[in-house]
Amino acid sequence: LPAAEQVGPDGRVVGVDVSDRLLALARAKAEHAGLDNVELRVGDMRELDLAGRSFDAVLLVFGLFMVPDMQGLIRGLWELVKPGGRLMITVWARGLLEPAYSAFFDAVGARDPELVPQDPGWLHVADPADLRAALTGGGVPDETIEIISEPGMHDLGDAEEFWTIVMGSGIRGTLDRLPPGARELVHRQVLDVIKTNGITQLPVDVHYGRATKPV
Numbered sequence: 001l002p003a004a005e006q007v008g009p010d011g012r013v014v015g016v017d018v019s020d021r022l023l024a025l026a027r028a029k030a031e032h033a034g035l036d037n038v039e040l041r042v043g044d045m046r047e048l049d050l051a052g053r054s055f056d057a058v059l060l061v062f063g064l065f066m067v068p069d070m071q072g073l074i075r076g077l078w079e080l081v082k083p084g085g086r087l088m089i090t091v092w093a094r095g096l097l098e099p100a101y102s103a104f105f106d107a108v109g110a111r112d113p114e115l116v117p118q119d120p121g122w123l124h125v126a127d128p129a130d131l132r133a134a135l136t137g138g139g140v141p142d143e144t145i146e147i148i149s150e151p152g153m154h155d156l157g158d159a160e161e162f163w164t165i166v167m168g169s170g171i172r173g174t175l176d177r178l179p180p181g182a183r184e185l186v187h188r189q190v191l192d193v194i195k196t197n198g199i200t201q202l203p204v205d206v207h208y209g210r211a212t213k214p215v
Contacts, residue, residue: 001029003059004038013038014055016045045073052079060089064134065122066170074138083215087140093149093205094126100162100194100202101171107189108174111182115174131209140211148208153201159194162202163187 004013015038017023023040030038043049045063058077067073074089081087109116125131128147136142156162166172175183193199 001026001033001035001038003057004030004035005033007037009037011037014050015040016043016048018042018044046076048076048080050080053082055080056082056085058085058087060087062090062092064089064091065120065125068121070121070125070134071137074135074140078138078140078211078213081213083213085213087209087211087213089131089135089209091125091131091207091209092122093203093207094123095203095205096122096126097154097162097165097202097204099197100190100199103190103193104166104171104186105174107186108178110189111178111186115177117174126207128207131207135209135211141214144211144214146210148210150206150208152204152206154204156194156200156202159191159199162194163191165202166190 004011007013015023015026017026017040020042023042026040030036030040045060046067046069058080060073060077064070064073074087077089078087105116125134128149132142132145132147135145154165166175175186178186
């Protein structure tokens with residue numbers, strides 16, 4: 001929606017997501033904001049039915065690490081960018097939501113060790129050098145790439161707010177694989193760690209990989 005505001009009434013934005021519910025929410029927000037220059041589609045970002053070299057900008061927000069073949073995804077998105085256009089990919093930086101993130105998986109592992117990811121995909125691009133390597137591996141010329149790192153902190157109003165983050169993020173999938181009783185135990189254990197340690201802020205640092213396609 002911010003992109004639709006940026007391009008104005010003469011521009012066009014196409015948004016793609018696999019979630020019908022999130023797209024319905026976006027449509028409602030677009031209607032409320034009076035934005036009629038945005039088209040929202042259900043789809044897989046690896047199989048976009050879009051013309052190559054047809055977009056001035058292609059944005060991928062916290063989605064790169066959700067597929068096994070990150071370089072293949074980058075290659076497909078780079079193909080969509082016009083000469084002179086720009087690709088922008090955002091990823092989480094190492095240390096995300098710590099120490100609550102580790103406390104969550106410690107609690108999960110105490111109930112079912114097999115549910116603890118040994119090699120989470122997001123950590124493969126959580127450092128600037130690794131993000132750059134993924135971009136170049138996807139066919140983006142190294143000299144066109146700029147990596148921008150932005151520190152951030154999320155203020156917790158209370159411990160329960162971290163559970164809201166869990167329920168609205170990708171790690172909820174791990175939680176959903178536990179039986180209800182175990183889920184509640186994890187809930188209590190994680191919140192106890194936050195309260196006991198007086199945690200009121202969690203890091204949410206971000207890396208932006210930006211590249212402009214040569215003309």
